[in-house]
Amino acid sequence: MDILRFITAGSVDDGKSTLIGRLLYDSKSILVDQLEALEKQSKNKNSDGIDLAIITDGLRAEREQGITIDVAYRYFATKKRKFIIADAPGHVQYTRNMITGASNSQLIIILIDARQGVIEQTRRHSIIASLLKIKHVVVAVNKMDLVDYSEEVYQEIKTNYEKVAETLGLKNVDYFPISAFHGDNIVGKSENMNWFQGEPLLEFLENLEISDDVNLTDARFQVQYVIRPQTEELHDYRGYAGQIISGVYKKGDKITILPENIETTISKLETGGKEVEEVFANQPAVIQIEDNIDISRGDFFVKSENLPSVENEFEALICWLDKRELAEGNKYFIQHKSRLVKAIVKEIEYKIDVNTLEQIPANENIKLNEIVKVRLKTASPLVFDSYEKNNATGSAILIDETSNATVGACMIL
Template sequence: MDILRFITAGSVDDGKSTLIGRLLYDSKNILIDQLEVLEKQSKNKNENGVDLAILTDGLRAEREQGITIDVAYRYFSTPKRKFIIADAPGHIQYTRNMITGASNSQLIVILIDARQGVIEQTRRHSIITSLLKMKNVVVAINKMDLVEYSEEIFNDIKAQYQLVAEKLGLENVNYFPISAFHGDNIVAKSENMAWYEGSTLLDFLEDVEINSAKNFDSPRFQVQYVIRPQTDDLHDYRGYAGEVISGIYTKGDEITVLPQNIQTKISKIETGGKEVDSVFTNQPAVLHIEDDIDISRGDFLVKNESLPKVENEIEAVVCWLDKKELNEGNKYFIQHKSKILKAIVKEIEYKIDVNTLEKMPTSESIKLNEVVKVRLKTASPLVFDSFEESNATGNAVLIDETSNSTVGAVMIL
């Protein structure tokens, strides 16, 4: 059974937490003891006597204020698929939380209040969706019960969002009229909207194609750990453990070790403690090579027909996540999956207006939640693809040298 990771996003009080709670409740993924706790904590009860938003609002401040502050992750499954849901906060000051939650998601559910239509925060989250190159977008027009389940209002909001999607180049956009509070078109078809002929939201999430997002054309394998037992039984054993980021690796393949740029061949492949002929995208594996080469954690083993870039200077879009401001000349660690290097901000080229996508010149420091285009120089060569080609090898994070806090989300251009 495969796993779909998706995130819900929208403005404050659009019903993101209630939607997730409804998915869990109506798909029978809540235990009896959880229900008892919910009933005790519920303030705004629905007909079932529970406030479903509390299922995801785990922080005390969230429950007291009735808002989402941090990204909350919830897990559930159906006979068809497993799901990991990220519930992102709607407030503008928590934009960074939404970006971190969306960075590992394969699909985004953007909620729109049927009474409000497309608003600034809808556009902001849609722009972030386009920056992150997300392949699947669901627009859930919520609170249809408060507009008398009007088909005209649904079609009007759909037309508003289609203009936004067209401007941003968003593809595979699907629209659903729902009421998370009452459960209309979430798990079961709504009797109140007979005019809607599409599937329910859960049916769509169960069937949406996600395997096409996997990259089998550009083989990438990054070493996470060098296995060298040096025991009597395994005196000559040397394996390179990691996850196949993309592509297929087969015994006998000619590969290049990067950044050293040394060619060799795969002599053996292991996974799950057994020797196999090949491994593919998302599989953990241990690769063995024919030659004795100095290979360390963070190095790449790539097939020769499709080589990534190896550079000391990179251009990137950075979403700033820290209260301490970003300035030219600042030094950080850059972590690119298993590889950690020292880096310096050579130039801040421009700031991106997250409301319009316009490029704005900047002479000031970059503040929390702002998005900028920068040039970074690393202490040694970085092996990467562009984010558009592969978000797995095209993203990184900036880490403060003194506090070890993650301060920037990096999309390499």
């Protein structure tokens, strides 16, 4: 079975945690002893006798406030697919948490309170989805029970959001009228909304085609480990282990080793301990080459006819994750997949307003949760694609040199 990674986003009290709780509860992914504990802790009980929201709000402080203050990851599976859910907070001061949760997501569920309609936070979350190039967007109009399951209210919200999606260039947008509290249109069709002809939300998530989301065009492999057994049986064995980041590799392919820019040919491919003729994106693999070349952890194998950029100076969007401010001239480590190099912030070009996408002059240092466009210079060249072309090789993190804390999430332009 494949895995669908998705994130839920919405304003405070839009029902994100309740929706996730409903998916876990109705898919029978909660153990009996967990259910018993939930029944004792529940204050806002539904017809099932539990408060579904507290399934994800695991911290006591969150329960006391009735909000989500961190990214909570939950896992569940049906007969058709496995799921990893990131429940991100809706507050503007937790933009970094949402970007953290969304960075590996293939789909975003944006919840809209049927009573409130499209609001500022709806637009902000949609802007973040567009910045991160999330391929699939689900708009779940929640709390339909509080507007008497009105088709007119749903259609008005859908029309309003379609304008937002068009402005931001969001594609593959699907709409669902739901009530997470009562379970309408979550796992089964709602009898209260016979006017909605679509499938229930979980059925849609199970059947969503995500194979096209995998980049099989740009062949990228980064060495994580050099295998040299040096035994009598494998005296001359030299294999380069890692994960196929994107694309397809076949035995006999002409490849270029970057950043050294040396050409060679693939002599053998292995995965799962067996020799194979080809390997493709997301597979762990060991690659052997015909020539004896000095290759280290962090080097890239790419097909010679499709080369990425190799630069030590480039532009990037950064979501700032640290309480200490970002300023021009600051030095950090940049972690790009397996490669770790020193970097300096040469220039802060502008800030991005996450509510409007407006470019704002960066007249002062950059604070926590702000998104900025910067120019970085690294001590040695990085091998990368633009984030839009290949988000796996177009993303990186900045690390503080003294504390080793992750301070910035980078999208290379």
